[in-house]
Amino acid sequence: MTRQDLRGKRAFIAGIGDDHGFGWAIAKALYEQGAEILIGTWTPIVKIFTTSWSMGKFDESRKLSDGRMMEYKKIYPLDAAFDRPDDVPQDIRENKRYSEMSGYTISEVAAQIQKDFGHIDILVHSLANAPEVTKSLLETSRKGYLSALSASSYSFVSLVSHFGPIMSTGGSALSLTYIASERAIPGYGGGMSSAKAALESDTRTLAWEAGRKWNIRINAISAGPLKSRAAKAIGMIDDMIAYSKANAPLVKDLHAEEVAHAAVFLCSPLASAITGSILFVDNGLHAMGMAVDSLSTAKAHPTANT
Ligand SMILES: NC(=O)c1ccc[n+]([C@@H]2O[C@H](COP(=O)([O-])OP(=O)(O)OC[C@H]3O[C@@H](n4cnc5c(N)ncnc54)[C@H](O)[C@@H]3O)[C@@H](O)[C@H]2O)c1
Numbered sequence: 192m193t194r195q196d197l198r199g200k201r202a203f204i205a206g207i208g209d210d211h212g213f214g215w216a217i218a219k220a221l222y223e224q225g226a227e228i229l230i231g232t233w234t235p236i237v238k239i240f241t242t243s244w245s246m247g248k249f250d251e252s253r254k255l256s257d258g259r260m261m262e263y264k265k266i267y268p269l270d271a272a273f274d275r276p277d278d279v280p281q282d283i284r285e286n287k288r289y290s291e292m293s294g295y296t297i298s299e300v301a302a303q304i305q306k307d308f309g310h311i312d313i314l315v316h317s318l319a320n321a322p323e324v325t326k327s328l329l330e331t332s333r334k335g336y337l338s339a340l341s342a343s344s345y346s347f348v349s350l351v352s353h354f355g356p357i358m359s360t361g362g363s364a365l366s367l368t369y370i371a372s373e374r375a376i377p378g379y380g381g382g383m384s385s386a387k388a389a390l391e392s393d394t395r396t397l398a399w400e401a402g403r404k405w406n407i408r409i410n411a412i413s414a415g416p417l418k419s420r421a422a423k424a425i426g427m428i429d430d431m432i433a434y435s436k437a438n439a440p441l442v443k444d445l446h447a448e449e450v451a452h453a454a455v456f457l458c459s460p461l462a463s464a465i466t467g468s469i470l471f472v473d474n475g476l477h478a479m480g481m482a483v484d485s486l487s488t489a490k491a492h493p494t495a496n497t
Pocket of ligand 1: 205206207208209211212213214232233234236269270271272316317318319320342367368369370413414415416417418419420421422
């Protein structure tokens with residue numbers, strides 16, 4: 192990609208657990224442009240992530256276009272469903288994957304980053320979680336629905352409110368959303384569609400509030416389907432990808448790097464007047480109002496699916 196000079200900028204990317212998802216690709220692209228990388232990894236998988244990294248499991252994916260390797264400054268255990276230590280229920284605190292970690296609530300991570308580095312310039316929220324994602328909305332329990340919103344939407348509000356005070360003026364915060372926020376996507380369940388709708392609405396309100404309060408920008412990328420670990424949990428990601436390829440204006444796979452390049456743009460000074468926006472990076476699928484691979488379209492327009 193064309194060089195965006197992000198030297199001297201520091202980014203905190205929340206939601207990297209392996210080298211397959213959008214968070215990883217965004218971290219790599221920001222690093223490639225010169226930014227310093229801090230990573231927030233979900234508390235129960237920190238150990239496996241850091242072990243895999245030190246054993247060289249990610250080495251191939253860490254390679255940059257100029258042959259260097261992506262590096263990070265520090266990894267912070269993070270559970271974005273909790274704001275303060277008092278919020279963490281006893282059973283989670285005592286869970287063996289949590290008990291050896293500390294300081295993983297949002298307020299503690301923000302305070303630790305301030306202590307370690309003073310400030311950040313870029314905040315990326317690349318995380319979502321819905322325990323009942325495979326259930327339809329009608330079958331989703333109140334607990335499952337609220338849990339999806341807590342981990343996937345309020346987590347962004349909380350990150351912005353805790354990191355806003357330590358973000359440099361002109362800084363940029365970004366989240367990842369999905370078109371199920373505004374269109375019915377059968378199978379994207381457990382309240383995740385509602386969580387993405389909240390995330391997008393909050394993008395606009397936070398843009399206003401955080402823009403006036405700290406002069407930072409808030410945007411979201413609405414990405415097309417990618418076979419990440421989180422997407423596999425939905426249970427139909429292959430169908431979502433196949434549908435996109437059959438019906439989107441651009442007939443090709445969506446690569447995480449393409450979303451990452453848009454993220455670099457939104458976090459760079461080139462986007463200095465863009466805030467409160469949802470940018471589609473989905474091979475154009477959002478623009479379609481008719482599925483060209485459906486039997487009815489094939490009958491009416493035999494040449495539609497070329
Ligand atoms: N993959 C897709 O098709 C797709 C499409 C559009 C939007 N998105 C969005 O992109 C973002 C990143 O997802 P991805 O698909 O790259 O998958 P991913 O698995 O790489 O990322 C999701 C991350 O969220 C982390 N996480 C879950 N619960 C957490 C919590 N309570 N606290 C902290 N971290 C937590 C997971 O450990 C994981 O690392 C999500 O917001 C997702 O909804 C994904």
